[in-house]
Amino acid sequence: MVPWGFVRRRFAMAALLVLLGGVSAQSSADPVIGSNNVAVADPSVPRPPGQPCVVTLFTDVSFDDFSARPYSYAPPTACSGAWSKVVLEADFSVTAGRQYDRTATLWLAGVNLYFGTTQEPSATVSPAWHVERDLTDYSALLRNAGQGQAVIGNLVNSTYTGVIHGSARLLFYPATPVARAADTPDAVYPLGADPVGSTATLNMPSDKLARTLTLPTNVERAYLDVFTQSQSGDEFWYTCVPDQYAAQAEECGGGNFREAEISIDGQPAGVAPVYPWVYTGGIDPYLWRPTPGVQALNFMPYRVDLTPFAGQLSDGNPHEVALQVAGAHGYFSATATLLIYRDAHAQQVTGRITRNTLVGQAPTPTIGSTLATDSSGNTAGDITTALDRHFVIEGYANTSHGRVTSTVTQQVGFDDRQTFTINATTYRQQTWQSTWSDSVSESRLGKLLTAQHSQHVSYPFTLDYNQQTGSDGSISAASTVHQGYLQHVAKRLLGIKLYDAKMQNTVDSADTLVFDASGALASHSGQQSAQTFDFRDSLGGCYRTSLTTKAGALASYDEGKGCMGGHNHVSWFAHPDGSPDSSLLPGH
Template structure:
């Protein structure tokens, strides 16, 4: 059937604008999609060690229904840690639960505590019979914030409810607090130790320690002593909204004079005309073909951070696909990589302490290179302090031999053509900090290579997008005699391939859209002698008949595999889904010999 439709589209002109695909859609309730009981949706990820434990304390903090909340202020509720929950806690987990039924678009949502973002998530698209899902995220990284009382927990989820879009998102949020334990995972008859440590033990440098390596999502390090939000006022959520490549959002900060280490963690998501930024053609293609669209400006995007105007680091973000994106039939009940728990990105700012410790206010700025409307970004500034001194000394050498290259190629005739972008960046900063434990030099090296290809064929009815990103980040710590005492590196690869073909539909004012998506995130972590490898891959194929942005019918299949491997532990899970049903789901810890580090 799919092969036959691909042949048919050769004989038709494009029923829609070629730049408007891929797009976001909803699944119409007035069609003949099969009915089912309320169904659970999920995202494949590494189970948390605390998934097998009973928490010492539980705080159910938020229960709210997000109906017609567009242009409304966020929902806010007071937070204080449980008074009967003795310290210290080894782990703290945030659990986000949601349910919805009806017809509705996917929505973006953020959760902040005292202006510090804890979770960036998006919703699943509901069905007439209802869906539900949960997200569990280890938030031990925000320990110093979660210790505080009389803060506000804030959640932003803008939704539209009317006669057409009827889905109301009912959300519950809880915190779970855990004590020191050693967990033996008995799955598949294999005993695998998950070491859960004490926040107050070891880690004088505030570097990665074994006790936190199990949860990659929190950065595998001792929690910071202080976290400063780099965020907006909170009237419409604490994220900054960036509408163009020239828009910079900044905050002035002063840090304590005894700060010995600084890491900036930023959250980012992309929407509107830039939701599918990796598929945007250059402006010349849109202008010459007289296409009415805002989706242009090429397919290169880079989120960058500066300190007082000096580049501190940047990232090409992982291209998360939300549940209404490209083909919503792909993402039920297994959502796309990162859709429920969007990735965050860390930049080591310790080399900038020579500038930041002068007692003056300094600007932390965030921007999006080549960005168009709109991006939601904010950041958390994690600070480690020297508790044995009121002040430390520091000196900075930043932006040593920076490299940035970008090449753009464009060849097209009318609606057919191809566009290529190649980019490369190298950023290197060094600085030393002298505090009560000694004089330590921090080197932060960051590099990436970016390749993007967009090709239009058959009068714009066929579109192919291929993108590859390779990113390396390394932090090295040396003592005063030049001996490396700690180092950490992260290597990421995330290839993406999207192909679409359009042709007229079988009903009035409809069109058929054939779609294929293949994307993955391959990560390798090195921390001294320990190594971790994570590979997450998804492949989807299907078709749908669409009127406006409503999916009337269609078929889709998605297969996904997730693998985690370290020196002692291996976890593998694979799933297959088709037409909204989970066809197979297999998980095992018997995989140490299958995947090399």
């Protein structure tokens, strides 16, 4: 049972941290109106007060081939005590010229530290950008020296001339009376067998990223951070159609439903929705100059709560933790990290799963179609794809605190409609897609509901691709894209709401390409985009930044509009970027 005095202290500590430990949240770069360089509205990771210890991973490394760039890591000797926060910072650039967007990953001892893609250059613009990731929950990994590597496979030759450069460092903030030590997982395990780190290739739904682990016998809670990135034939999965309509719609097959499936010992254990990231060469490269799509340069992991399996994982036997992608169609690049909390006052935790309604609920969407081709060969109509599942996974663990029952209740949904208009002069595809997840994690001590964490995420995505063929054989291709990443999290203790936060990141982009009769790009026009990033929490935190671009340059940039005093301000322990937050989890 959690005493009422503890609740009061949590409220008091939260108020103190707001007053003494608050920091102004900044965007990740100082924007210049009229600049062609990368411009984003995303916030940086908030920092506690005080000077951090800095550990450099690598400096100004060139990426001009497909070899990994190794580095050695050692924890900071000057900050050997407890840490309140650990932040990864990385800076990248690519020389002017021609180059594809490239996948970028950073690793340490097999664990992913960063996952994203690169900005494409132009003949006259050498873009540079900055990314950050909160790695506080990975502190157990960072306590030990190890080997890491940066992987940015890049082809450089007489045609593709852009050379990518990068630097990365870790910042460790010592715990202080104002910024307390973070309550972090006791152990961090990478899925996959590579001792330094790499992603797994999942070509088909049956392919899996898996690792068999014998865990400590006192596992109290467990979570899995998941990344699933579309590649190759799956890069534009959100435009694909079921195989039976591929020829008629002149589109890729395989359907457009994707979802990450988590299992333990072959039993369904959780679900992670897949975000429809669009990289900076996607659809029309001018759409993303100078502002990339949502998270294109810096992916956020999705955290799956596996705590109901704590008793099972503590039995001293080997257990397989696995990740698959439903609908994978060549291919998804995946990685995952298992985070374990141990019961410090028990050598052995026992327990089992008592309810799992995800078993037997196959990730099979319902497909509908009104697509029809007339006698003249003109095709028109809709294809719809939908899946809505609700499940409960419950298990108990006999801990030093007593019998703790953990319940994860989740509803996941996917709804997509594609409208096609195809004739002699027109090829138009309009896509309206929505992916969402509502999850609640609860912890009970006996019959008392002690803690509850709820999370809603939504990924709205729309695409209108309108290609027109002129009488002279020239082609215009107009594209408009809307992306959103919406998140609402809340933490309750003994039924009392301690914290509530909402985040919304949206990007809207448009451009028209014109090709001559030979198929060569002749021009483009109408390039414009807008991004708005909005975060607010129940402790008074507020971050709101918006920007617009036009003709490949930053046209406007506003910070703090709608926040108190017209300034962005969030607490150092907040997660305005939407990254997982361990302080909100049951048990904290």
